[in-house]
Ligand SMILES: [Fe+2]
């Protein structure tokens with residue numbers, strides 16, 4: 076039986092990546108295929124309905140899938156680079172803000188409405204510090220790639236640019252993107268400060284619709300991939316990992332909380348976020 | 354064992370801290386971990402963001418040490434190999450060395466570009482590096498090397514003869530440009546001196562095209578004729594896929610024959626612009642011939658069947674051109690008039706004799722080179738006689 080996995084086509088390289096994995100699985104004698112979705116919500120619908128065997132889920136997709144399908148789901152693996160991420164709230168070096176609380180009455184730039192790292196989790200940090208988005212602090216969303224759950228970093232980058240040009244007082248982004256934006260020249264070296272940082276959280280996770288001998292084999296093969304193998308390394312470099320790790324579900328509490336506070340999904344997994352049209 | 358601690362002072366990852374961290378990780382003893390301390394306020398998030406995609410684990414530390422780095426991740430260089438030895442060329446250059454510099458440490462898993470000329474003996478000559486160095490130093494500037502402004506006035510018929518010859522030279526030079534350029538794109542970059550030499554050769558031909566075209570247009574008259582037979586002869590050069598055979602037909606036989614033609618034109622040039630242009634072109638051609646001959650000598654040492662293949666190539670081309678007219682009659686006549694210098698019957702007889710001498714010199718030159726490549730005298734004579742009547 077072919078194991079069919081869903082993935083979201085947030086970038087053309089997704090085809091290269093999963094076609095490469097498919098060829099690698101074929102060399103291991105494992106019958107694997109993939110289908111691509113234009114957005115995570117449809118992928119989650121299909122995973123929960125059992126129309127696909129597994130899905131390469133964003134953290135937000137994992138949360139909704141679990142709400143829809145409950146305990147039937149089986150988390151399989153995640154990338155080593157998906158664990159213990161943090162998001163930061165960044166201001167210009169020459170700005171007066173020293174702390175998140177100083178942003179009261181100001182405008183904060185975030186990523187797309189459905190970006191865990193650049194919108195939902197940082198918004199939770201603002202709330203935690205007494206700044207309710209839309210109340211004590213204004214939020215300006217940079218909606219690029221809505222439905223891709225923040226995989227497209229265009230929104231984060233636009234927020235960073237708006238912060239530098241003074242359109243917003245602060246910008247939210249994942250820690251690695253702050254470094255990336257400095258390296259690519261979007262932000263000047265030493266030109267920004269971090270005034271707030273979230274607690275660590277986990278990112279994407281490979282989820283099976285239910286545990287079967289095929290999904291076990293799928294997991295074991297992924298875990299056996301060795302980056303020292305040039306064929307594997309090319310795929311790892313594209314997908315941004317150095318090893319697959321067994322999935323853990325302990326890293327999603329921050330996002331669960333944010334989803335509830337924001338009313339993004341209801342407890343049964345229905346999409347309730349106002350203005351969210353993937 | 355005490356784990357080392359790297360003090361970054363106030364240097365952050367926005368301004369190059371990764372260099373120091375990378376260096377310290379490289380010096381780390383097996384099993385050790387690296388402590389990092391520093392005063393950059395963004396050190397912690399950036400250190401984590403930097404380590405994460407590299408497979409290094411961060412362990413929180415206490416006191417002045419911010420964190421411990423436990424090195425991880427696969428060593429992407431563990432299966433790397435050297436792309437040969439910088440001092441010498443390999444017998445075969447594997448496709449996966451690709452565009453890497455000779456002697457570079459090549460990370461596996463890269464592209465395998467299709468350079469089909471990847472065997473040393475198929476392209477090499479020991480003299481290639483020296484010839485390339487010479488070629489690079491001998492480049493001349495068409496704008497200044499030729500006395501374009503020199504005052505001269507030729508009788509109209511002589512000027513027309515010069516223009517006809519220039520018209521003919523341009524089409525030959527264009528073929529001589531395309532052939533090395535095509536071969537060059539197929540040579541594995543490992544044999545870079547050959548590629549460099551072919552590149553300069555193509556650049557030489559580009560200059561020849563330029564100066565002959567410019568001389569043709571110098572006095573404003575119309576250009577001469579381009580005969581079908583001449584272009585047919587040149588077109589057969591473009592279609593030879595074998596490097597050694599192409600080099601043989603173009604450089605040894607064609608450009609070798611052109612050495613005599615250009616010397617003839619130097620002798621009989623009626624004006625300083627023509628004289629200078631053909632003299633400079635001839636110097637370049639001598640290098641092209643030298644590489645062709647040296648390469649075929651190299652190849653014949655390793656391939657006992659080479660000579661029979663060279664012979665077959667000449668015969669094939671002769672057969673292909675059997676029905677064609679060969680040299681443009683207008684070119685032949687222009688050469689006679691140029692050597693005659695004027696229209697008197699005695700002068701024309703002299704000019705005609707000079708062109709017959711030229712053909713004899715061309716034949717002798719080809720035979721000498723064929724003998725140098727190991728052909729017996731009689732075979733060399735037979736092959737030389739089969740060479741295209743178009744000269745190239
Ligand atoms: Fe030439």
Ligand SMILES: [Fe+2]
Pocket residue numbers: 529558608637638641
């Ligand atoms: Fe030439």
